[in-house]
Amino acid sequence: MLIAQLIKNQTLVEADHAKRDELFSCPACQSIVTLRHGQIKIPYFAHLANANCQVFSENESQLHLKAKKELKAQAEAAGYTATLEKRLPDISQRADLVIENDLGQKMAIEYQQSPLSLQRLRERNAGYAKIALPVVWILGPNYAQAILKQRTVFKFSDARNRLFYADASIEKIHLLTDFRKMDHTKLAMARTKLSLKNCLDYLLASQPNPCKSSYFKKPVRQKQMMINELHRLQQDAMCKRLPVEIVQLTYEQHKNLVCAPTIIHLGSQAGLSVTNWQWRLSLILRLIEVGEGHLTTIDRLLKQFSSETYFYPRMVKNAFAKNAFLKLLSEFEDANIISLKKAYVLVKHLPKWFSSYEQKLNSLR
Ligand SMILES: [Zn+2]
Structure with missing residues (x-):
């Protein structure tokens, strides 16, 4: 700490201007502090070793x-x-x-x-x-x-x-x-x-x-980048390096994760604690559950997809994750996958899954 209290008159003094032969106390806990300074170090005050001060950490x-x-x-x-x-x-x-x-x-x-x-x-x-x-x-x-x-x-x-x-x-x-x-x-x-x-x-x-x-x-997504991402996904799948939950969810839908629609490779959202593809694929799997021609509420999706399951925790509460997810929904609407009607999401056309890794790869070339 740089500021302490002069015991004789209770005034605050900065370590720079403090005199060695005077007595000082902590302005928060009132216990004695000592003035320290050396040749190189800038002067500061320190509590005694046994002090238990909640306000000034040492x-x-x-x-x-x-x-x-x-x-x-x-x-x-x-x-x-x-x-x-x-x-x-x-x-x-x-x-x-x-x-x-x-x-x-x-x-x-x-x-x-x-x-x-x-x-x-x-x-x-x-x-x-x-x-x-x-x-x-x-x-x-x-x-x-x-x-x-x-x-x-x-x-x-x-x-x-x-x-x-x-x-x-x-x-x-x-x-x-x-x-x-x-x-x-x-x-x-x-x-x-x-x-x-x-x-x-x-x-x-x-x-x-x-x-x-x-x-x-808007980031330009090079074809080659998507191909690289797909390679990476295929490798991770073969080496069983993919997150268990998403593998499980995809399996339950009788789908092959690697053959997932290419829209999962188009994300650039920051702040996600999972990969962009996992976040986007999770939404697609959720929409499959809802089914074409059926509705779900935006609120229900928001609760799931803007939660700390997918986003890093923050020191402030704000609409960051919520806005990120609404942006994703509007991207899916532009791709004609869903349509947004007030508080509801209508599943219109579920995106196409590929029959094989090769077929997906060829579609990107
Ligand atoms: Zn103190």
Whole structure:
């Protein structure tokens, strides 16, 4: 922690300006903390080994401490008032930084460098929601893009499906949006680099969206890519590497999974914890159960296909998975498989299954 309380007069002091011969306590739990600093390390306060403080965790790295100071300095240079390690007693939390503009609009900044469980993340967000304080989570360089997994992206992205990430120097905030994922390819996204000032102005003062819009056109699906996907599916089927549930479901319909309609290979939905083909094929199998000429409700399908069975869990509740599934339904409507009538889905023409792998392969050539 960077801020402690001077015991003699209860004022808050930043470690940088603290004197060694004075006594300090933790602003949250009131227990004694000691000032630490070395030749290279930036000064900070630490609880005694036996302290049991719920608000300040002790495992902050030097990188984290440094980043907080840097964010504060940049926010102040950008004209914001910035408070380090702001205590929020109503919710027993503290924010890495709370910034405020001259209109009195506030926002919390959480700089996340170490792992944090989904449950803790949701608790912290619920706390901020309770006191109506907007929060932005900025991931640190530990979450470098090379290891940025879909699970992490969808865990930390906000209600508008944006992920904020800072490099070690915090020179730029990377704003990641428009996530796309085709099976067997890397997660694709649009990346906008912003100074912290531009980033905060955008978030707080509702400045125009700085993201490169229409960065992504509809992905062009090369024939060869579909052929590759089919090869892959065939190999996985032969080596019994396919998920058991989908194999079982297909078997129950007396179908050969590899011969499934080609529309299952056209997905580019990100945020799925299963492959695109599995999600799409599951829907087709569900429509087979409903049967041509029969109806089911959109709600019933939504409940199943936008659930955490298919999508990564998120720190925010929003309509991401729901919208993704509605998009898939409208794609199926365009393909004349279904027709959407208010709250209902009418199964029109079930897509054609191939009689063999070779036949399907030939249809793609
Ligand atoms: Zn404490």
